[in-house]
Each structure stands twice: as structure tokens, then as C-alpha cells.
Amino acid sequence: MDELLLDHLIMGFLAEDIGPGDITTDAVFGIDQQASAVLQAGEPLVAAGMALAAGRVFRVLNPSIAVEEPMEDGRRAEPGAVMLKLRGPVRDLLRGERVALNLAQRLCGIATLTRKYVDQVAGLNAQITDTRKTTPGLRMLEKYAVRVGGGRNHRFNLADGVLIKDNHIAACGTISAAVGRVRARAPHTVRIEVEAESLAQVRECLDSGVDIIMLDNMSLDEMRRVVKLVGGRARIEASGGITLENVRRVAETGVDMISIGALTHSYKALDISLEMEPVNPKS
């Protein structure tokens, strides 16, 4: 994850939440009052982004804030676990609180959900991957949380991976024509992936030498047949309709990857709170 880009994002998030100033906090606290605080888990979760997201919010706000003992990415936390320690001006701790929590709760939500999917396919070959169904503006952070949860990333944007879909195929007439056009123009550094809806299309993919075949909403039975047909000549990505209930059965068909939009579009923000040590009345 690129830190310069991250800081740029965080500045935007802080501007959104703070506006021209915190009129409550600025009235109550002097500019010099210091405090300590911790971020604390309120439910079981997989930690993600305590240093890189939550801690960084406070560092961007005020580099003099001490950000200590961030819980390591990927560690499981139980309710009550301290996930980050902070010390600095009260004003800045309160100004950064909401953005830090809004980020941390979502990233831990994604990592925790991803881990559940990853655990479901334990021992099998298939890898859990995300999609481009991310929250606008948060893709870099959300894909980071997927990695923390043990998942893998699909392409980041339309420029760093090829995915030939039904509309592209229709426009070219055949899969082979579409693959030809793309292969003649796309950087050689990216693989060619094609979405197939039938065994016939899978065969066309193989004939065209595609690198990855995405199976769109196929039945388990169809997937098994595809795996057999492909026989290792391309990677196979299952996609569509995957749930925690059926993911293991999908993995057992032998596909290489299972991409799941829900990792980033239907996670829950988990319970994390900022607890501040009481500040003495200003004398």
C-alpha cells in the first residue's frame, strides 16, 4: 500500500469529518491539554490496519501524537483487547477519533469476513480473491484488508488486468477474436482473463490460449467438468453466488480461485471504540 496516497486519502477523510473545526472540543479543551487513549475491540475480530490506517490518521492530524503498540495485522482479538495506544493533545485525539474508528471498524470487518471464507476452504487449493466491487474511494484500503484476512487481490483497476466479458465477446464475434485484439494491445505483463458461461466457451478460451478463465455463475457440476476439461492449461476462477455456506463445495470442484464481491461490498463494521483516560478539569 502506498503511504503517500494513503496520507492523501486520510487528509480528505479528516476534512470531511472535521469541516472548519470541532466547535465542541475547541470550546472545552485548551490547546495544550494532553491525554492517553486506547482503541479497544468490542467483539471478536481479525485486526487490520491498526498501524497503517487508524494510527496513521492521528499521525497525519498531528505528527507529535505518540502511536504505540498497534495490534499486528491478522491477529485475532477478543473483546476488550487493546488494539492501539495513543498519547497526545486531547483536541487531536478527539478530532481524529471518528475517522480512525470508521476506518478501523471497516478494515477489521473485511479482514474478519475474509478470514471466515479462507478458513472454510482450508486444506484445499482454491484461493479466495476480492473483486472491483469495493467502496468508491477506499479500494486501496479495502484490498489491503482482504490480504490481511488471507485473501488475494484481483486487479486493482481497469488498467492492471485484462478481463474480457460478454459485451467484449459479443462485439468481436468470437472469444478468439476478442482475445486477439486484446493480446495485440495490452501490456505483456498482464494475464488475459476471459469470462465463460458455458463449456463451449471454455473450449474457445483454451483454443485461444487465455491465461485465466472466469466461470460466471456455473453450477458445481459444470465447474467440475470445466476443471477436468481445462486440465491445468489455464487457471480457473469461480465467480458469482458464493456464500460462506457453499464456498467449500465450490473449492472442492478444483477451481484455482474463488472471487467474492461480498468481501468488500457486504461486510459489517465491527465494534471498536476509543477509550480515553479521564482528563482533569482545566484549572
Next chain:
Amino acid sequence: MDELLLDHLIMGFLAEDIGPGDITTDAVFGIDQQASAVLQAGEPLVAAGMALAAGRVFRVLNPSIAVEEPMEDGRRAEPGAVMLKLRGPVRDLLRGERVALNLAQRLCGIATLTRKYVDQVAGLNAQITDTRKTTPGLRMLEKYAVRVGGGRNHRFNLADGVLIKDNHIAACGTISAAVGRVRARAPHTVRIEVEAESLAQVRECLDSGVDIIMLDNMSLDEMRRVVKLVGGRARIEASGGITLENVRRVAETGVDMISIGALTHSYKALDISLEMEPVNPKS
């Protein structure tokens, strides 16, 4: 919702998703090929942002795209319902698809969830309101969707509302001291809201003439006693632990507002897809 700010956000979302260019689509489609497409509901939902968010994505991308018949905000859509019609260069329809869907699915998710809460308290006085627990970068849009769903907005940022919380009170010694400090500095255009954790604190609030009292995680019984004690001298906002199951019982206590973080932090992206009319092979 401010359209200039909105367009600025959308440009950022598009940049994130497109990167330096769509290497698949650019290889397949000529710059002049035109197509039509619709956005279609895949499950029952409350429409939100079809014109202002989804449609605007395409207009920002290319002002020549025709964006027609957006489903009206707040209307209930059944599966298969057409929510927006588009016509323009294929390249731009495909480049905008993901961002438009990522936004539309989320905004409809929020409006739909909000509507469920609002329906639960039908006939009662209490209003459903959101919180600052929004997705970083999406607050303006998410709060818009809450309004579409029949909910009300809490403060947008730290500058446009006063909320005196436990840390502020502790720092000042008493609620009355905290209220005094804030009243002496905050713009007279905003109300003074204080978070109270006990009846004793509610009494302090009344003595200090606060405008709104937020009850933090009180029992139904406590809330009823507060409503009686306050007797209309301040507005009462219930907060914490609200679910679709208990929201009506909370409303029945007589509180004026019920604020629910889940509206914006735990909604589901709903199923909406872009269906493009097949494009003929380029001759």
C-alpha cells in the same frame, strides 16, 4: 447535496477505478461505437441516487451520454425493474459501469435499510436519524440516502453541531460548566446537545438549558423515566444498541429521535446490474 462537490468526488472514484485506461475495452471497441444500457434491480429495494449518483457518474465521464428515466428517489423497485437508461459510447458505458453500480448498490442499500427502520416506528413520534459512523469519503452521499429512505440527518461534521460527550464533561467537571463553555463560543445557529448516562445527568442537562439530550445505551425503562422527567423541555435522542427488533419499543418510550449507526456502517450493497444491449461486431 452540493453538485460541485459531488462531481469532484465522482472524478476521484473514476480515477481510482479506471487508472490510466481500460486496457480491455480500449482494445475491443472503437471510439465511436454506441450502445444502450439499463441499470436493473436484482432484488426488492428502495431507489436512491439513480439520477444524482449513478447517472452523474456517466455525465462526468462523458457529457454526451444520454441519461434517462432515472427511477425517482424513494420509490420501491421490484426485481427486474429498470432504474436508469443510458445511451452513448460503449467505451464510456463500460468505463463507468463499476463506479456507478458500486455507488448505486450502496445508496439503495442505505435507503432500503433506513426505510425498514422508519416503517417499524410508523405512527409514532420518533424520527430515525443517522450518525457520523459513515464510510470515510462518502458521508454526503450516505446521508443523502438516509434522507431518501425517510430518515433524518444528524450533524454532518464537527463544525455544524455541538455534541458534548463524557470526555468533555469530565474535563469541565460538570455538565453545566461544559455547556457554559460551549455556549460562550459556538455559533448561535446550532443547538447544544449533551450525552447523558443517567437520570442525574439528564437533570443537569435540563438545569443547563440544553436543547437536545442524547441517551447513551439506556434501558427502555430508563428512557421512559427520562421522557417523563424532561416533559418537553428538551428533545431526547436515543442512541446505542438499536436494532430492527427493538426500535419500535424504543420509539414507544416517547423519545424524539433514535440515532442508528448501522444505517451507514452495516448496510448491504443491494443487487443492481448494468445490462447492455448487444453491440454488433465492428465491421
Next chain:
Amino acid sequence: MDELLLDHLIMGFLAEDIGPGDITTDAVFGIDQQASAVLQAGEPLVAAGMALAAGRVFRVLNPSIAVEEPMEDGRRAEPGAVMLKLRGPVRDLLRGERVALNLAQRLCGIATLTRKYVDQVAGLNAQITDTRKTTPGLRMLEKYAVRVGGGRNHRFNLADGVLIKDNHIAACGTISAAVGRVRARAPHTVRIEVEAESLAQVRECLDSGVDIIMLDNMSLDEMRRVVKLVGGRARIEASGGITLENVRRVAETGVDMISIGALTHSYKALDISLEMEPVNPKS
């Protein structure tokens, strides 16, 4: 005042003044030459923003510059008084000079003018407030200076306060209809303010339960009658045609607030200069 936003503003101001580089100073001084300088008052004034604005300009330009002993906000300075001490690379002191002075002179101008109005109403209930008639791009800083001078802030922007004016009323037919529409949509955290031009309209305001009534260009006599009529049921803001000469008479009518556009649109930049300790010729 939000410091992240402030630094962003200052960077823009410096870019405007410096352009691609200071061709005079860069030719004369080596990159390592150090100097000391002070900001000095040239006329009696109320200090505002010496640390937050003037000092910050130099810190943004070069964090290694020592910025010391800023005169406290709100203190009265006599001609010759040292308001800020600086020490660092000559080049940076000269590059920052103009922006720092341009800001300091204006902020002190606002604070000094505000203080005059505030002093005029000493002992009375009325508070002096600003308006949205601020210099484009400087609102946050100008409203800060108003607070330093003892004034209060009206709403910061169109989103953080409700003000129903003649056009809104005309469009809705009656004040009560306008208030109803706004109350049904605006966040509950902001007060409802309505502009009234007659006693009849003041009565309508009271019937509609508005929180604040703005009296637009009323005579002293009308204001007195309004104060009596309202009897504490709403706050009253006098507006229009206020001068240093008549402000006390307006306050004596018993209004709660007096809003004055001149605080931010017709102040004078006061005389403050940067005096640098002579730098020895570079050997």
C-alpha cells in the same frame, strides 16, 4: 480552526505569492544564510493569528524556522510592540514575509474592529456576530479573527445553519409553510432562523416555533416592540445598517444578537511590518 485545512490554505497563498521562485532573493542569499526577524505593530491593534496564521506561514514554508513568542490572541498591542519572533534561513524569511503580513494585517484588522463594536455594547446583553459577507477563501480565518475580537460566529456555510429569507417565504406562501418544509428536512442539530420584516411576520415566526428571528433593517422603535412581543420565546438578531455609532442604541432595544457584515467586509489591514536584523555580506 482546523489546522489541516489551514495549512492547505497557506500553501495556496504561498504558491500565489512566490510563483516558481523568488528571483531576487535567490540571487542574493545563499541557501544556508540565517537571520532573525520580528513582526512589529505599527499602530495600536488587537492581536489575532500571530501563531495560527503568521507563524504557521513560516512553518509551512520551512519546518526548521523557529517561531517564537507569538503575541497572544486578543491582546492589545501598541506601536513598536514585537508580535512574533522568527529565526531561520534568510531566503525563507523573505519568501514568507508578504503572505504572513498580508494575513496578519487583515486578521488584526478584523479583531480590532470587532473589539470596537464589542466595547460599544459593553454591559448589555447583545452579542456581536459576523455574517457570510467574508472574503472568498478566507472565511475560516476571518471568522476566527471575529472570535478573537470578542465577537461570535454566525453560520459558517449554507449547510450548518438554517436561514429562511424573503425568497424562501415567498416561494412557500407563508412563513409557517416554509418553516414546516425546512423542519421536515434539516438536521435537528441546527436551529431554525427566519428573517422578518414586520411585526406581523414576527408573530408568524412565533406561531411557527422558530428558534431565532432576524430583524432586517428595522427601526429602533420596531426592534423594541419586537423584543416585547417575543418575550423570550425566541432569540432576536438585529441586522442591517449597524454602525459603530448606532450599535449601542440597537443593543439597548434588548435584542440578543447584532450581526454586522462590516466586521469582515470593510475592515482595514493594519500596520504590521517584518523587521529583519541586518545580515552580514556573504564572504
Next chain:
Amino acid sequence: MDELLLDHLIMGFLAEDIGPGDITTDAVFGIDQQASAVLQAGEPLVAAGMALAAGRVFRVLNPSIAVEEPMEDGRRAEPGAVMLKLRGPVRDLLRGERVALNLAQRLCGIATLTRKYVDQVAGLNAQITDTRKTTPGLRMLEKYAVRVGGGRNHRFNLADGVLIKDNHIAACGTISAAVGRVRARAPHTVRIEVEAESLAQVRECLDSGVDIIMLDNMSLDEMRRVVKLVGGRARIEASGGITLENVRRVAETGVDMISIGALTHSYKALDISLEMEPVNPKS
């Protein structure tokens, strides 16, 4: 004035004033309601920026707004004169009103003040010029208004003009050394200007072949002697302590330019208002 830069500035000004949205207007007016409005002078003034600043604010906000009959830059307007006509969505007229007025009032203020100085020196050789004592963020617009008022512009920033001041001279030992260093590095396209505090320094300037000599706070008598001494070998700029009362006497000394910080740091925002034609109640 560069229009791309101008639009960028205007977007920032609108964002500052509107924030996430106009909660009053959006509640009252439908998105389709249209209205007409005019900008009207409330006192005698010299028009400046009606098309380029005020009108452009509305065009940036919504390109479909009709902006017509802007009063020509430099024309004198009497109270009641219509300076600009607008027609478009009510919402956008109200959202743009404050920024347009805040700009127009200031620019007309500068043009009007500049004109007064220019009129004072009518028939004499001296030209009135501005300085870098402009409002941070508004320099391009303020210097434009100076030109409209008949004044001339001094350098725009530190990169597009050379001005060797006391600190530069002290650091180099002599004026001739300072001029030498600058001449060896600055682009040949800019003139060399030096600030002189005595006749001796003026002589040094002449010996060094400087193009412009700035006289800092000299008496009328000294200025006369300088004019005689220089005898056309360099241009002479008078600076410091210039008022409407003494400007003609300064001009009569024979100096070429008189630079006046007050043009941009101590002007008054003039009375201009937006009058909207009543909008019928929404049926």
C-alpha cells in the same frame, strides 16, 4: 486574467460557502423551479468583474444559467443600476448569490478606489500602481480590478519582477554588488528595480544601471531632487504613505509611478445586492 485559474478559484470559493449543501434552499425549492434575478448597485461605484467574476460564479455553478448584460468594466454605476441579469434554477441562483456578491462588492470597491486615485493625478505623468499587499488567494482578481479602475499592476509574484530591498543590499554590501548578483541570474525579460532611501542610494542605482528606482517614504522635496538627479535615466516609483490627499502633490514631483498598498488592502466592499423576482409557491 486566466480563465482556467479563475474557475479553479471560484470552485474553491463556492465549496467554502456551500459546504455539503444549502439545507434551507434545498428544503424549500424543487430542483426545477426557475427564477430571474438582477445584481443591483446600492451606491455610486465603478463596475468591475460583473462578467468575469460575478457572472462566472453562476456559470461555474450551473452552465445552464443565463448570464446577461453584465455592466461593462470601468463604467460608473449609480444606485439602482442593474449590473447583471440572471435566469435559471432558483436553487442555483441562491447558492451562488453570496459568493458572487462577496466578489463583486470587493472588486468594485477596488476599481472605485483606484479610479479616485487615478482621477486625482489626471493630466500628470504619474501612473497609479498596486503592490503585493493583496488579499491572500485573490491577487489575480484584485489586480484585475486595479486595471479596471485605471491603475497599473506591479509584479504579480516574486518570480516575475526584481525588487532589491534593504535586506538584499545589506547582505551584498553595496547596491552595485546586489544589482550585479541579480543581473547575473534573473531572466533578461524583467527589469531591475531597487529600493532607495536616500539621494546617495539613488546615485548608486544610477551608477549600477538599474531600470527602476523605488523611493521609500521620501518627502516631496527629496522626490523632486531625485527626479532632477535621475533625469530620465531610470523610472522612478514613489512608495509609502500615499493618500488621496497627498497623491497629486506626489505626482507633481515628476515621479513616473506611485504605488499604493491601500488599493488592495484597505478598500471597502461596496453595496451591491441580488434582487430576485418573486417565485410563485410550488403547487
Next chain:
Amino acid sequence: MDELLLDHLIMGFLAEDIGPGDITTDAVFGIDQQASAVLQAGEPLVAAGMALAAGRVFRVLNPSIAVEEPMEDGRRAEPGAVMLKLRGPVRDLLRGERVALNLAQRLCGIATLTRKYVDQVAGLNAQITDTRKTTPGLRMLEKYAVRVGGGRNHRFNLADGVLIKDNHIAACGTISAAVGRVRARAPHTVRIEVEAESLAQVRECLDSGVDIIMLDNMSLDEMRRVVKLVGGRARIEASGGITLENVRRVAETGVDMISIGALTHSYKALDISLEMEPVNPKS
């Protein structure tokens, strides 16, 4: 190439060149004077970016400028050939001239140079590709020009392709360890490329199943041996020390790609000029 990003870049280029305004042109031409102009080739070249770069500069500057008959990308132009026709306000044609030419001359320079390399390897299998040795800020445009010239693009940035170099290998101990680490984390949509300096390393690459092997500065003889050894199991990219003189010999070794930094770091800006039809004196 993404047009939103492109327009953003162009705005920055125009701001750099125009600054606060064109003081020569604004003094000479009225805002309404119209003119026609053409961009004309001054030497033989391959056209690139006449519509997307040069034409777009004028459209960004003023959407009312007519931009017609751009020479098609990839066409060879002879001296005197008209490459673009323009018609619009003289001021805007002159303000955009330099940026449009600076871009067009460079993009045509790249396309022309690329075409020379591509022509040298005509009939052979090898493809000419660019590198990340592009001009900071211009990568998207420069890589576009490479494609226009018949070349192919290597990765756009560090996120959309894997290239394991000597430092990565040294840090992991072996190529296989490095590949393993990267394969376990990088998106499955990108190929794995490894830089090899010897046949031993090429063998390690094959054993690790890498997709692309980059040969760094190998002799023709070594390359031939690598091609034989690899036998189609991976793609081979030749790199380092390629010139127009030796590129065909390199291609004849059988490598798949030849990457050439000079395409984007050592091209010449070609001679293109803007010829304006004389504008009549303003009466």
C-alpha cells in the same frame, strides 16, 4: 488512455505556461476576435496525439474552439502537411499554442522513433516495448505515443506488473524464494517477470515457473542460447544497450520482446508549428 486524467494533466500544463494571464496577447486582442490556425509538420514524422493531446489542449482551454481534421494517429506526415485545424478566439489559440506544440512535438517524436525500431524488426517475431524510463508526469501520454508508433507497453507502474530484479533476488537468497514470495501476494492477474543475468539464472527462472524472463545486457550469443534453453516455456525480453543499429540482430536471436528506454528518454521533439491566418487590425 483515460480522458478525465488527461484533462487534469492538461489543465496543469496550461497553468504552468499561462500563469496568471498572457500579458502580451490580452493587451493586443479583444476578447471577441476570431481566427483560424493550423498545426503543420516541419519535417517527416509519424503523427501521434493530434486529437487526443494537441486538440484537447484547445478544448480544455475553451470548449467553443473548433478542432477539426486531426491527422490520424500513426499516419506518416511530410513537411508542410496540415495536422490539425483550429478556429476560435485568437486569445485562446495563442494561449494554447505553446502547450499544444510542446506536447505534439514530443509525442510525434516518440511515435516516429518507435516506428523506426519497429520497422527494423519487420518480419521477425520480436516486439518493441517501452520501459518506465518516461518523463515524470507524462507517462500516460508517452506510452500512448509508443503504441501509436507500433510499440507495446511494459508495465505502467509498480502496481500493475511484477519485475523481480537483482536486489529482490539477493534479499531472498534465490530466484525461487523471491518468486515464491511474490506469487503468494501479487494479484493473479499479473505475470511474474524476473531479470536474469546468466544462463544459470535463466534455468532457475524456468524451474520457478516464471512467465517472463528479462535478459539484462546479454550478448547476442547468450541470448541465442537462452532462447534455445527456454524453448517456449517462458517469454523472453531482451533489455539494455539496444540501438537502431543492433536491434534487428537482437530480434533475430528469437527473443519475444525488446524493451528500449530510449523510446521515451532520448527522443527528439520534432518540428511542428502553428500557423495562424493573419488577423485584421482591430478597428
Next chain:
Amino acid sequence: MDELLLDHLIMGFLAEDIGPGDITTDAVFGIDQQASAVLQAGEPLVAAGMALAAGRVFRVLNPSIAVEEPMEDGRRAEPGAVMLKLRGPVRDLLRGERVALNLAQRLCGIATLTRKYVDQVAGLNAQITDTRKTTPGLRMLEKYAVRVGGGRNHRFNLADGVLIKDNHIAACGTISAAVGRVRARAPHTVRIEVEAESLAQVRECLDSGVDIIMLDNMSLDEMRRVVKLVGGRARIEASGGITLENVRRVAETGVDMISIGALTHSYKALDISLEMEPVNPKS
């Protein structure tokens, strides 16, 4: 060169090259692994921007990187010479490498080429100057490199210098009319330069009192006659068709300046590489 603007540029360059993250390096190196590296010349060159450009890239990326012993601007380096020393996290050294080299190679290329032209005219009066034919986005840096190489800068943008060309003259009818219009509006701080194509036009320039006369593509003989005719009453700038071969002959005609577009549009990126000290395998 303004460092704030420079840092802003560098952030954009880094964002372009890094994208959402370096997927190779992040997989291989831990966040804490440190390394040392040097930038090394690969061919004879004149150093430019080692501290201000290359070193600053790393400081912007991570302020904790030690940037030491930058080779002084203008020094001649032989192959193998160490030009900059770096020490810090391996990840950041590798992430910054390409941008730092892309800048350093270009700036040294410009300085080296400029020096060649400057050396050619050694002992003569003429100065070598650049033009506005710079790479879009890099003008500030490229003009800096020209100064490092011993050249002088022409105007930076259209606002900081006057250059009246054929189109301006045609539009005004005569040179004297054009000069008059410009002199009446342009800041007095900039010189008036006019492009002349014949001796007749040179005479007109002299009659109009222009400061600088640019000779466009004149023969050596014509230039000699112009020099004689002008006789010191204006500066003379030769322009067009200058090469390393003919520059001395042009200088010998007695012109004051020789402007050369090739300095910034046809330089070569010189060979500089980053050599990293081997990093031990991560245990």
C-alpha cells in the same frame, strides 16, 4: 526554485510511478529492512539537481531517509562518480529509484548540453538562454538545469515577460501600435521584447523604444547589420536554427543573447544508475 511547488510536483511523479503500491518490493522486503545506495554517473556529465531533485524525491517519500553528499550543481562528473548517497528502508529506496533517476538523468542532460553551448561562446559577450519549449509539467526543473549549466532563463510563463510576435503585430497594424497597446497595460516591471524579421522591423522597434529585439531566423550577415544599427539602444536576442556548430559564429555577430529551444526539447537523458549495497536475506 520554489521548494513547496517542487514537493507538490514530486508527489505527483511518485503517484504516477508507484500507483497503489509496489507489488514486487512489498512482497519481498519487510517494512524494517534498511539499505544503503548510491547514485552513480555512467558517462561524463554536468551534475544538476542531485540535492534539489533526486535527493528530494526520497525525502518526500520518507523523511527518515538519509540523503548525503549530493554532488554540487555544475560539477563535472566522470563515469563511476558517486553523485548522491542514500540510507533508509529498502522499500522506499526502491520505490523512489525510478522517479529519482528519471529526473536526475534529464536534468543532468540539460545541464550538460547547456554547458556545451556556453563553452562554445566562451570569451564572447553573448549569453545562452532557454525558451518556453520545455516539457509540459517540468518547466521549473528544466529551467533550473539550464541555469546550472551556465545558461540564462527566458520568461517562465506568459505572464512574466512580454514578447510581441508576428500575429500581434499583424493584428495591430504596426509594431509601434502593438508596443503602445502592450506598454499601456503590462506591468512596468517587465521589459518589452519584439520579434523582428527584417531590418525595417528592427528600425520600427528602435523607434518604439522596445527593450529587447528578437531576431527570428536571420542570417549571420543580417545579424551583424542589426547589431550595428541598434548600437546598444536595445538588447538583441538571436533565435532559430542555432546548433552547437554555428552558435559561436552567431555570438561573434555581437548579439546579446542566443535562445535555444533544443536545450529543453532535444536533450538526452544521461546514464545515471542507483547501485544498492546487497541486502542480506531476511531470516
